[in-house]
Amino acid sequence: MGSLWGSIVLLCGVFLLRAEGSAAQQTKTNVPRLKLSYKDMLESNNLVTFEGLANSSSYHTFLLDEEKGRLVVGAKDHIFSFNLLNISRDYTQIPWPASSTRRDECKWAGKDLSRECSNFIKVLQPFNQTHLYVCGTGAFHPVCSYLEVGKKLEDNVFRLDPLVENGRGKSPYDPKLLTASMLIDGELYAGTSADFMGRDFAIFRTLGKHHPIRTEQHDSRWLNDPRFVGVHLIPESDNPEDDKIYLLFKENAMDGEHAGKATHARIGQLCKNDLGGHRSLVNKWTTFLKARLICSVPGSNGIDTHFDELQDVFLMSTKDPKSPIIYAVFTTSSNIFKGSAVCMYSMTDIRRVFLGPYAHRDGPNYQWVPFQGRVPYPRPGTCPSKTFGGFDTTKDLPDEVVTFARSHPAMFNPVYPINNRPIIVKTDVDYQFTQIVVDKVEAEDGQYDVMFIGTDMGTILKVVSIPRGSWHDLEEVLLEEMTVFREPTAITAMELSVKQQQLYIGSDIGVSQMPLHRCEVYGKACAECCLARDPYCAWDGTECSRYFPMTKRRTRRQDIRNGDPLTQCSDLQHQDELSGQSTLLDKTVYGVENSSTFLECSPKSQRAVTYWQYQRSADDRKQEVQSEERFIRTDQGLLIRTLHKKDSGIYLCQAVEHGFMQTLLKVTLEVIDTERLEDLLHRDEEAAASVPAPHIPPPQESPNQKLWYRDFLSLVNHPTLNSVDEFCEQVWKRERKHRKQKAHLVQQVQIHQQQQQKVVSPRAHMHAQGLAAKWKHLQDRQKGRNRRTHELERAPRSV
Numbered sequence: 001m002g003s004l005w006g007s008i009v010l011l012c013g014v015f016l017l018r019a020e021g022s023a024a025q026q027t028k029t030n031v032p033r034l035k036l037s038y039k040d041m042l043e044s045n046n047l048v049t050f051e052g053l054a055n056s057s058s059y060h061t062f063l064l065d066e067e068k069g070r071l072v073v074g075a076k077d078h079i080f081s082f083n084l085l086n087i088s089r090d091y092t093q094i095p096w097p098a099s100s101t102r103r104d105e106c107k108w109a110g111k112d113l114s115r116e117c118s119n120f121i122k123v124l125q126p127f128n129q130t131h132l133y134v135c136g137t138g139a140f141h142p143v144c145s146y147l148e149v150g151k152k153l154e155d156n157v158f159r160l161d162p163l164v165e166n167g168r169g170k171s172p173y174d175p176k177l178l179t180a181s182m183l184i185d186g187e188l189y190a191g192t193s194a195d196f197m198g199r200d201f202a203i204f205r206t207l208g209k210h211h212p213i214r215t216e217q218h219d220s221r222w223l224n225d226p227r228f229v230g231v232h233l234i235p236e237s238d239n240p241e242d243d244k245i246y247l248l249f250k251e252n253a254m255d256g257e258h259a260g261k262a263t264h265a266r267i268g269q270l271c272k273n274d275l276g277g278h279r280s281l282v283n284k285w286t287t288f289l290k291a292r293l294i295c296s297v298p299g300s301n302g303i304d305t306h307f308d309e310l311q312d313v314f315l316m317s318t319k320d321p322k323s324p325i326i327y328a329v330f331t332t333s334s335n336i337f338k339g340s341a342v343c344m345y346s347m348t349d350i351r352r353v354f355l356g357p358y359a360h361r362d363g364p365n366y367q368w369v370p371f372q373g374r375v376p377y378p379r380p381g382t383c384p385s386k387t388f389g390g391f392d393t394t395k396d397l398p399d400e401v402v403t404f405a406r407s408h409p410a411m412f413n414p415v416y417p418i419n420n421r422p423i424i425v426k427t428d429v430d431y432q433f434t435q436i437v438v439d440k441v442e443a444e445d446g447q448y449d450v451m452f453i454g455t456d457m458g459t460i461l462k463v464v465s466i467p468r469g470s471w472h473d474l475e476e477v478l479l480e481e482m483t484v485f486r487e488p489t490a491i492t493a494m495e496l497s498v499k500q501q502q503l504y505i506g507s508d509i510g511v512s513q514m515p516l517h518r519c520e521v522y523g524k525a526c527a528e529c530c531l532a533r534d535p536y537c538a539w540d541g542t543e544c545s546r547y548f549p550m551t552k553r554r555t556r557r558q559d560i561r562n563g564d565p566l567t568q569c570s571d572l573q574h575q576d577e578l579s580g581q582s583t584l585l586d587k588t589v590y591g592v593e594n595s596s597t598f599l600e601c602s603p604k605s606q607r608a609v610t611y612w613q614y615q616r617s618a619d620d621r622k623q624e625v626q627s628e629e630r631f632i633r634t635d636q637g638l639l640i641r642t643l644h645k646k647d648s649g650i651y652l653c654q655a656v657e658h659g660f661m662q663t664l665l666k667v668t669l670e671v672i673d674t675e676r677l678e679d680l681l682h683r684d685e686e687a688a689a690s691v692p693a694p695h696i697p698p699p700q701e702s703p704n705q706k707l708w709y710r711d712f713l714s715l716v717n718h719p720t721l722n723s724v725d726e727f728c729e730q731v732w733k734r735e736r737k738h739r740k741q742k743a744h745l746v747q748q749v750q751i752h753q754q755q756q757q758k759v760v761s762p763r764a765h766m767h768a769q770g771l772a773a774k775w776k777h778l779q780d781r782q783k784g785r786n787r788r789t790h791e792l793e794r795a796p797r798s799v
């Protein structure tokens with residue numbers, strides 16, 4: 001009996017070892033320090049969710065209004081207004097479906113009724129003090145209208161004007177297309193497609209008092225199947241006449257720009273006061289220029305790895321409104337190699353590229369070269385103004401300038417990122433970046449940009465870039481990875497409210513809200529708070545809490561740059577607080593001789609490395625437990641195989657992070673010899689009444705049989721109790737049914753166990769397991785298939 005159970009546990013142990021083997025090999029610097037599951041987030045009150053309506057989806061279009069305390073969200077057939085304090089508490093919705101006639105037409109045109117023939121809201125922009133401008137795909141027939149929201153929150157209005165306008169050149173027809181828009185001074189700038197087929201892509205300006213204006217039609221030098229990501233207004237000088245609109249998009253590389261098919265990320269510029277040309281380029285932009293955005297890392301083979309699939313852009317404002325920092329998220333085009341990166345660009349670099357040279361080629365079969373000839377005056381791309389241009393309107397531009405602009409929309413040089421490389425690269429993970437927002441956080445030792453990066457798996461990464469020595473050497477610290485949707489889904493929208501200190505997240509299946517910081521999860525101790533290196537948090541004398549730069553309190557401890565608890569916390573005399581000893585877990589575990597046991601210990605921080613110390617008794621010398629044949633250290637704890645009597649004693653689990661050591665757990669292990677256990681088990685099984693066995697904590701539940709294996713599991717203290725529970729319960733039930741076959745099974749397992757005990761390394765261990773299985777297979781063939789032994793072998797792998 002003892003050896004039967006021993007080997008079941010041994011098999012469970014083997015499974016566990018295999019699962020952890022690979023995890024242990026990961027580098028500790030690239031993992032998120034804290035990983036919070038969807039359940040963790042909900043249970044710790046760090047997530048509020050709106051689970052979506054049954055007849056809606058695609059919660060992709062966000063408009064944050066901090067003043068009114070609302071988040072307006074455009075989705076399929078609906079517009080929502082959420083309370084920023086708590087999105088699930090009170091929200092209002094306006095249904096805005098396409099008419100049944102439009103839906104029928106859409107269906108007859110061969111489109112998918114449920115996925116395409118609805119009104120997907122694509123444009124949601126502030127129009128005036130009381131109204132928003134809103135557009136949707138209208139079942140492949142774009143429509144726009146005005147949404148009344150009132151002046152103040154108290155006005156409590158949320159009403160859609162029943163009159164609809166034509167949405168062509170504002171919203172795409174096809175909901176799948178990536179488009180971007182921005183409404184400024186009553187005019188809507190939109191990068192979108194303006195036809196049913198989705199071929200006529202352009203940058204439009206509509207609404208307002210001017211004639212609509214657009215990019216040159218059917219000219220792939222201007223735009224080549226673009227997918228728009230963002231539109232922004234950035235002033236060029238203190239004179240508003242120089243204001244420029246920047247568009248961020250990706251498109252197919254121009255003909256002759258790249259061998260084969262390739263995607264390039266672009267930044268495009270326009271003058272806000274461009275009214276089009278006079279004789280040529282009438283109602284077309286005369287100031288449009290574009291440049292390639294590079295985000296790449298040098299490869300070991302000398303070939304750069306390019307991240308070209310621009311996914312999202314965030315403008316981080318600086319003291320100078322003319323020079324925001326552009327944060328951009330990219331992925332790779334390759335379908336073999338999955339990777340994501342974040343690059344930062346400066347406006348100085350962007351403006352320098354737009355100053356020239358222009359990309360030029362003499363004809364379709366020529367190469368693109370930097371234009372070397374005389375550039376006409378005023379230089380194409382310059383806005384009509386007193387500052388630089390010295391002309392009043394683009395309609396006054398000389399023909400020569402307009403002709404040049406028409407054939408030279410692209411710049412020759414690309415824009416390189418700040419420091420010439422990404423600030424974050426992720427290639428070894430099964431997700432990709434989709435969205436980014438950045439918050440500037442004031443900390444004790446300086447200002448930090450904290451990035452919140454959304455992924456295609458419904459998770460948010462919170463990352464801070466910390467200068468190691470200079471701004472050219474940044475250390476990327478992945479503070480947290482949080483799951484914010486109930487199932488994996490791509491994050492498609494994100495807004496950050498500084499006022500509420502909350503992040504709002506959109507996806508196909510709903511909207512979620514989470515605070516920017518949850519300092520309390522790092523732990524209560526000064527050291528734990530300090531090690532977290534979260535600029536939002538500081539140790540306040542009693543716990544880890546929100547850091548406010550205004551309040552100068554001596555007790556506040558924070559060290560983002562070094563995360564060194566020794567300098568920050570060592571003057572706190574209480575050793576308890578320093579090492580978190582006050583929360584030290586102290587427990588006793590029983591093990592059975594010759595079987596395995598697992599001492600579970602996983603630090604909160606995934607960046608900590610654990611190691612174990614052993615002492616025979618409380619006043620004995622401590623010594624480190626070395627990894628060897630019988631002792632296997634994993635990320636989840638210590639696995640001890642084939643327990644010996646002499647293994648009894650005290651085990652201390654220590655976590656080391658950033659050079660700082662912390663005791664997490666103290667386990668007293670007591671090894672019970674096999675004879676005593678067998679005696680005990682046997683008695684329990686045969687006895688009609690349940691007599692609590694000596695040396696085992698008194699059982700708390702019946703029936704007898706269930707209790708029996710529970711006791712056993714408490715002896716071995718297995719970490720994945722549930723699955724082992726199930727597995728062992730199955731085995732146990734069968735055990736009772738097929739008692740006759742018992743002798744045979746015991747024999748099998750004993751042979752198996754003998755094989756296992758010869759093993760040295762985990763790899764060899766698995767090899768031996770394979771041999772054992774093979775051997776048994778042969779035996780089965782000889783003796784006729786024995787179902788039970790087979791299942792016993794297989795079961796752990798499918799747990």
Ligand SMILES: *[C@@H]1O[C@H](CO)[C@@H](O)[C@H](O)[C@H]1NC(C)=O
Nearest residue numbers: 053054055056077095096097
């Ligand atoms: C969707 O369902 C909600 C109720 O959950 C209803 O109020 C709304 O009118 C429906 N929308 C459409 C477009 O039918």
Ligand SMILES: *[C@@H]1O[C@H](CO)[C@@H](O)[C@H](O)[C@H]1NC(C)=O
Nearest residue numbers: 045047048085086087088089
């Ligand atoms: C948000 O509102 C819901 C519903 O009223 C409530 O259950 C939840 O506790 C609230 N969450 C927070 C963080 O206020």
Ligand SMILES: *[C@@H]1O[C@H](CO)[C@@H](O)[C@H](O)[C@H]1NC(C)=O
Nearest residue numbers: 127128129130131132146161
């Ligand atoms: C805002 O625009 C709407 C729609 O054109 C109009 O009805 C409303 O009067 C305007 N509000 C203000 C304050 O100008």
Ligand SMILES: *[C@@H]1O[C@H](CO)[C@@H](O)[C@H](O)[C@H]1NC(C)=O
Nearest residue numbers: 002003593594595642674675
């Ligand atoms: C336990 O292992 C020891 C040493 O290998 C051996 O002498 C003893 O017989 C084993 N006991 C059982 C029940 O397998």
